[in-house]
Amino acid sequence: MPERDLKLLLNAALEAGEIALKYFQNNPKTWEKDDDQGPVTIADLEINTMLEARLQAARPEYGWLSEESEDCTSRLACEKVFIVDPIDGTRSFIQGHETFAHSFAVAERGVITSAVIHMPAKDMTFTATIGGGAKLNSEFIEPSSVAALEGAEVLVAKSMMDAKFWPGGVPLITQNFRSSLAYRLSLVASGQFDAMLTFRPAWEWDVAAGDLICTEAGATVFDARGRVPIYNSAGAKIPGMIACAPSLRTSLLKHLAV
Incomplete structure (x- = not known):
């Protein structure tokens, strides 16, 4: 099932990237959230609407947790839940920097089982499933082998x-x-x-x-x-x-x- 969820997340991330690039460096309409929660753009909201429709239709039994949706406590009773950030790095997106990302995951009983981080402006897509390793653009990746904290x-x-x-x-x-x-x-x-x-x-x-x-x-x-x-x-x-x-x-x- 994690592999099936990953495919679903990946397809949604690619579509999110298309939406984001439509507004990127194009002066997207922007608002400030309440309680000093930072900015949100029309791209964030459009992507969130797409994600809710696509992901929840595919997995109606999964809970839903998104930065751009009102939180619903019913997710706490769900065995599995989507955890999504339509655009992570909204300020960077507004400023025209390429470091914004679409960050999507599925959690099962508190543990993340499938994940995608898609950075369309950099043409970088990170993916992982539990027990399946992690990849960047379909190639396996591994962390640094640095030996000491000093100078790291x-x-x-x-x-x-x-x-x-x-x-x-x-x-x-x-x-x-x-x-x-x-x-x-x-x-x-x-x-x-x-x-x-x-x-x-x-x-x-x-x-x-x-x-x-x-x-x-x-x-x-x-x-x-x-x-x-x-x-x-x-x-x-x-x-x-x-x-x-x-x-x-x-x-x-x-x-x-x-």
Whole structure:
């Protein structure tokens, strides 16, 4: 079933990419969400409408969790649920940067089983199924083999390097940044960076697909408490997200003192 779900997600992602590129670098109509939740564009909404129609028609028994849909608590009683972000990196999309992504996943009893991250402006498509490995444009990928945390190339916001987040001492890493969480996770999965981390609570739709893609590639994924993330929660948030080359896990946990 994960393979069937992946095919469904992939076809939806390709259609989402076509919609997004129609508006990309074309001054899309934009609104600000309530409660400082950031911007949303006509492309986000059009893609979300397409996804709801396509995915829920194909799997009516699955629950639904999307950044651009009102949350329905009925999903909590569903064994399987779609977790989707129509456009991850909406600000980048508005600014005409190519780093936005479509991030779609299926969770079963809290575990991600199928995932797609599609970046149409970069012609990059990451996919994974549980137990089936992870791919970029149909080629298997693997994480970095870096041996030490010191000097490692890490995707992290400057604010996350404050000493208050590192009870075990701030690590000496090389800091980098990309705006989209899905993109960051994909870059770790494919070995282009050694780790990514954020200590801010992350919406499930931002990280669900990237979690499985990283894990299936061979990277290690855990939350800011050192635990394996669980999805389709009532609050729909993960308490921080860390993905890294397997060799870095012990060092990171030591610096985090968890």
